[in-house]
Amino acid sequence: MTKEISLPVLILHHALPCLLFLLLGVSNAASELEDYQTYIIRMDHSHKPASFLTHESWHRSVLKTLSYPANDEEMMLYSYNHVIHGFSARLTALQLSEIEKSSAHLATYPESFGKLFTTHSPKFLGLKGKSGLLPAASYGEGIIIGIIDTGIWPESDSFNDRGMPPVPERWKGQCENGTAFSPSVCNKKLIGARSFSKGLQAAGINISKEYDYNSTRDFFGHGTHTSSTAAGNHVPGVSHFGYARGTARGVAPRAHVAMYKVLWATDTEKSAASDVLAGMDQAIADGVDVMSLSLGFGQTPFFKDVIAIGSLSAIRKGIVVVCAAGNDGGRQTIYNGAPWITTVGAGTLDRSFHSTITLDNGLTFKGISYFPQSVYIADAPLYYGKDDLNKATCNLGALNPDEVAGKVVICDNTTKIDVYGQMEEVDRVGAHAAIFLTDTSDLYSDDYSIPSLTLPTSSGILIREYVTGRKKPMLKTMRFVLTELGTKPAPQVASFSSRGPDPISPGILKPDILAPGVDVLAAVAPNIPYMEMGNYELVTDYALYSGTSMAAPHVAGVAALLKAVHQDWSPAAIRSAIMTAAYTIDNTGSILKDENTGLLATPLDFGAGHINPSKAMDPGLIYDINFQDYVEFLCGLGYNEKQMKIVLQQSQWNCSQEPTDLNYPSFIAIFTNETVKNFSRVVTYVGEKEASYRAFLDCPMGMKIRAEPSILTFTEKYQKQAFVLSVEIDGNAPGMIYGNLKWIDQHNHTVSSPIVAIKT
Known part of the structure; x- marks a missing residue:
């Protein structure tokens, strides 16, 4: 697992965490x-x-x-x-x-100021080179993805323009000159590069070469990672120090990239909201098709949320806006929950990284490790501080170098490892290697300063029996840099991924979708050490990052592919296709699970489910939303005239006399005293043949669902049909319960929507 790193105003949930802007006034x-x-x-x-x-x-x-x-x-x-x-x-x-x-x-x-959150994933998404969405979309050719982030490392091979089409004639952007950044580094892949720092500098925060480049060049690596995830070109033979070796490519490898640097690694690690807003403003003016933001402001009403307001302006111009949901991990921690934003949570991949150990009695164990060297340890003595609980857990200052130097130390934990304590301790005393017995490790890929791995406490029983029963327990072998595919269960909801309901607008189910966000391999900036090992500093140009920051560009890339295929689709139509084509069953045949607890997750955790790009290309039906629908939604929030003006950026608007439902592809019913809620929806047929859709309802105990009518018949493309969904709960229903509506036709289309009921 990769560490959640805090950087400037950003929810950079890459376990590098997505930009969370803290509303702090700074006097100057x-x-x-x-x-x-x-x-x-x-x-x-x-x-x-x-x-x-x-x-x-x-x-x-x-x-x-x-x-x-x-x-x-x-x-x-x-x-x-x-x-x-x-x-x-x-x-x-x-x-x-x-x-x-x-x-x-x-x-x-x-x-306002804040901090950053933060090769296999396209294959995991089912994006194959010879069939499906990827070739149908010409790999995203002609689409421009604007990334609002920490900058870009233009020399990365992920941004080479081999096989790229010409820059679209409609493009109005440019590549700016700046510190260590020349416009000449741009090409047919990287077509725009601008930086925004006036707000930061007005607050008296200087940009120095010690902390960042005063240009669009990426110092931290986060923007390089998100950009290459969304649209990086094919790069063979890359890895994270040997792990996850293979060909790296973005989700839409022929899409163009424009970077808007708004986040800065300074001595105070701050970035300014005015700069972020300027980056979004410029992206709209330049003509991007998709905007990806792994950042966000605090949870605040839409008329105070500049990201929500700016995103609505982008949506009005047909730009798909994708944002990370946040890395806070608990209930009601969603950021970027405006219904015009596609809000993305993070899931795991079916890939894991291992080390194996074999004891001299023949027992072999496989544990998690990111140790960045292909090391082979043989015939090493084991040390287990069984006579002193403090030694057995390797607490800081507990080990004696004379006892453990040159040995493989076993650290016995019933709870989680103290990253900055126990790993540091075994390194301090000169241990040859370490084995951590724990079920809740919080070691990250840059914490492996000596050869080490973590094993579940269930393995600890056998290891303890062995080391306590031998006078001279020995480790026969210890091997590293092992990558395993097909890990089960997968995907799971990442432990750090923010969950719903959205505290600002609980009537809209968020997050919308889950996408890969754990141990994602992509390009990074090779200018600063990734980690230290002894006296050595290790750098890399590709690394594993985790967070909703990594999940969002996956969805931005898919949105680019869909836009290339369906150029007349609105941002809401693209989101609808992504949501209704999602899946909720993992590779063990179970409902998606929570990585943290191992229990079944719910739509409050994963939204509509995990993204399934190729099925989204031909969804059958879409729930479309136009700008007036968003106006009606805002009318229903009870905003006054001035607040409506702020969000809509217009002086006049019309509100219906009767409240109307937003035509959203998911349903969430908040019950207080009533027991029945009705939702009105309109679906648009986007298939080629005549079709008849029948409603199939998944109703758990305590919930009744009815769709009226239950059969929708379409005779031509773009025909619309309305239906009413009724959700009823009984007195014995739990506080949160969920079901599902599936519209299924004779052409093998399944249009799925989650239905959540919450009693307050």
Whole structure:
């Protein structure tokens, strides 16, 4: 497993964790009269005087009219034209109050900061080169994926342009010059590279070469990893220090990549919301088709969530927006839950990494290991501190170098390993290798400073019997760098993946979908050591990362493939196809399980299920949503006029007199005193032949489900049919219960939707 690393405002759930922005105001000394602070200012664009040709000229004029104005070039950071209407600027409290008195002012957001969350996976997704979605989509040819992240390492072979088509003529982006980054490194694969750091620097946080490059070049490696996961070109013979060896390629290997660097590795590990918003704004202007964000702000209403607002602007222009769900792991921890965003949780792959040990009595055990060398240890003495519980668990400072130097130490744990204690301890005392007996290891791939592996405590019984029954227990052999495919059960819901229900909008089931997010091999930046071993620092250009940050670009890549096949589909149609084609059965024939508990997971954990790209290409039916549907959804949230203006970025809208359901491909019913909930849906037929769909309902005890009508007949493509789903629970139903609706036709299409009922 790879460690969840915290970096700037990002939920970089790569067990490297996805950008979680903490709303912190940062003051910046700038005036003798008063301190300046950065604010994002939302303006009602309908108030722009006709005398101003552009919104930016209007915004600058507003700043020039303030009391004690500085030069507007110094005050203004960004003027936004696509994600929102407004600007970000450094203002005093007095200047801010003057702007807020204007009738054109809609909202103010103090600058916010946060931290980063964070070859086999395309095959695991069923993406094969000769059939299915991948060749049908020409491998994503002509589609542009915009990645909002930490930058990119352009020299990585994943971004070579062998076999790539020309840059689309509609592309308006560019590659910027900067520190250690020349526009000449861009090509037909990497067609855009821009960086945004004005907000960060306005807060007094400097970008120095010690911590990052003042350009689009990736210092940390996260953006390189997500980009190559979504759309990396074919690169044979790569591995993580020998593990997972094979050909690396992105989900859409012929799609173009545009990087928008908004996250920075600084001495204070911060990134600014104003920069993230500027990156999204530019991506829309440049003409991306898909936008992937492994980041997000805190859980806040949509009218305060700049990612939600900016994403709605992108959706309105036909851009598919994919975001990581977060790495908090518990209930109600979802980020990026707006219904116009495709929200992605993380699942495991059917691949594991091992070491084997054989004792001199012939017993052999296989354990988990990421030790980055093909080491072979033979005929080594074993050490087990059985006379002292503290020694047996290898607690920090417990071992005596004179007793254990040169031996293989057994660390007996009934709970989890203390990464920074026990591994450090066996390394400190000069142990030859270590065996950790535990069921809940939190060792990560960069923690293996000496040869070591973890074994389940069930294996510990036999090992303890052996070492306590021999005067000189010996390890016969210990082997490393073993990769195993077909691991069962898989996929599972990753332990760190955020779960629903969404606290902001519990009436929409989130996450939407599960995708590979554990031990994903992809390109990284080789500029900094991945780990240390003794006196050596190890670097690599491909590494295993984990997190919902890794899951999101998988879905972005699939969205690119679907968009290449179905160019007229809306973002909602693409999400619907992905969701209704998902599967919920693992490779043992069981409902998907929770990696942490081993128990059956629920749609609150995995949404519609695990992504199944090739079936999504021909879903049969789609649940489409247009912009007015989102307006109706927002009307139903009870927002006031000003809050609606903020989210919709328009002065006028129409709300129906009666509440309407959002035409979502999943169902969640929140029960208080009532026992019956009805949902209205409309499905659009996207098949080629006449078809008749029959409703099949999975109803657990305590729940009744009825679809009316139960048969939907279609005689032509794009024909629409409405139905009502009724969900009823009885008094004995548990607090959370779920079922399923499947529409099945005679052409072997299955259109599946989860149904969740929660009693409050």
